Amino acid sequence: MSELHKFIFEGLPVRGALVVLTDAWQEVLRRRAANSQTGAYPPPVAELLGEMAAAAVLMQSGIKFDGALVMQIFGDGPVKLAVAEVQSDLRLRATASVIGAAHAGATLRELVNVRGGGRCAITLDPRLRLPGQQPYQGVVPLVDAHGAALDGIGPVIEHYMRQSEQLDTTVVLAADDRRAAGLLLQRLPVQGQHNLAQSHVADEGQGEHDGTDDPFQRLSLLARSLKREELLGLDADTVLRRLFWQEPLRRFEPAQGSAGPRFACSCSRERVAAMLKGLGVAEVESIVHEQGQVEVSCDFCGQQERFDAVDAARLFTPAAQQSPQPGSVQ
Ligand SMILES: [Zn+2]
Numbered sequence: 001m002s003e004l005h006k007f008i009f010e011g012l013p014v015r016g017a018l019v020v021l022t023d024a025w026q027e028v029l030r031r032r033a034a035n036s037q038t039g040a041y042p043p044p045v046a047e048l049l050g051e052m053a054a055a056a057v058l059m060q061s062g063i064k065f066d067g068a069l070v071m072q073i074f075g076d077g078p079v080k081l082a083v084a085e086v087q088s089d090l091r092l093r094a095t096a097s098v099i100g101a102a103h104a105g106a107t108l109r110e111l112v113n114v115r116g117g118g119r120c121a122i123t124l125d126p127r128l129r130l131p132g133q134q135p136y137q138g139v140v141p142l143v144d145a146h147g148a149a150l151d152g153i154g155p156v157i158e159h160y161m162r163q164s165e166q167l168d169t170t171v172v173l174a175a176d177d178r179r180a181a182g183l184l185l186q187r188l189p190v191q192g193q194h195n196l197a198q199s200h201v202a203d204e205g206q207g208e209h210d211g212t213d214d215p216f217q218r219l220s221l222l223a224r225s226l227k228r229e230e231l232l233g234l235d236a237d238t239v240l241r242r243l244f245w246q247e248p249l250r251r252f253e254p255a256q257g258s259a260g261p262r263f264a265c266s267c268s269r270e271r272v273a274a275m276l277k278g279l280g281v282a283e284v285e286s287i288v289h290e291q292g293q294v295e296v297s298c299d300f301c302g303q304q305e306r307f308d309a310v311d312a313a314r315l316f317t318p319a320a321q322q323s324p325q326p327g328s329v330q
Helices: 023-034 043-061 108-112 153-165 215-224 228-233 236-244 269-279 281-291 309-315
Strands: 003-009 014-021 067-074 079-087 091-098 119-126 136-141 169-175 180-187 249-251 293-297 304-308
Touching: 003 043, 003 236, 014 023, 014 043, 014 215, 014 236, 023 043, 023 091, 043 067, 043 079, 043 091, 043 108, 043 153, 043 169, 043 180, 079 108, 119 153, 136 153, 153 169, 153 180, 169 215, 169 228, 180 215, 180 228, 215 236, 228 236, 236 249, 269 281, 269 293, 269 304, 269 309, 281 293, 281 304, 281 309, 293 309, 304 309
Parallel strands: none
Antiparallel strands: 003 014, 003 249, 014 180, 067 079, 067 119, 079 091, 119 136, 169 180, 293 304
């Protein structure tokens, strides 16, 4: 069962979250494997996408916001685009478009940042958008403050949180074909103080330094001792106990089952119809002429929507002649 555990350290300005995606993640992979046009993800792409899905849940868990958190990586390598989207209620979906060969063991750099052109974007898209309101978006290149390529989604998130949110964050992630999991620690702002005031900004991307007098640095060292096999093999209780048994850990009720992270896709026939309308009557008619119908399959869940000649023509007849459509399709 997929689960999200949130916790704080009593008396210390640090919060944390641990996510374990099992069924939710396996469903993402199963649907991709069932897509006859794409087939299953190559293992390094699955690992990348699993880490993104876990990271997106961790980021969503730390904000008060009603809507979708969308993490996108725009790559210049064999992976052109990877997307993980998590709603406030922890429904999630993820997809990647792979245009080249991803060899076993390929690193983040080899997958999406071959020429240093890779980007990571985080978008907060409110569920109820006011007229004219744009979703909030922050974008960072996949290099650190010194221009060195970041090799891992964890370092990318840490870099993003520093750059865009001025939040000191430690993220450890791992994924395979059964599980996608991650641990996040974040420094809580102390009232009247800039969040990074106590941290070591100049040290970003460098090794560990002596931070034993700083609770966040000390706890981060513990978090970073978490091994990939542990994150992929142990249950959440064991992970937290092993890492923080000497710490004043206070855990909250975990989010799991129908209230926890779970696969769900928000695609619909109405959205596909709106997209086709956007293409225009000439384009849609030309596809129908060539192929007899328009067939669109959802990249996230594999759902196929078909519009035959009659359906297609109906898209472009005046709205008054049609059954009512939801007003907020996009
Ligand atoms: Zn879908």
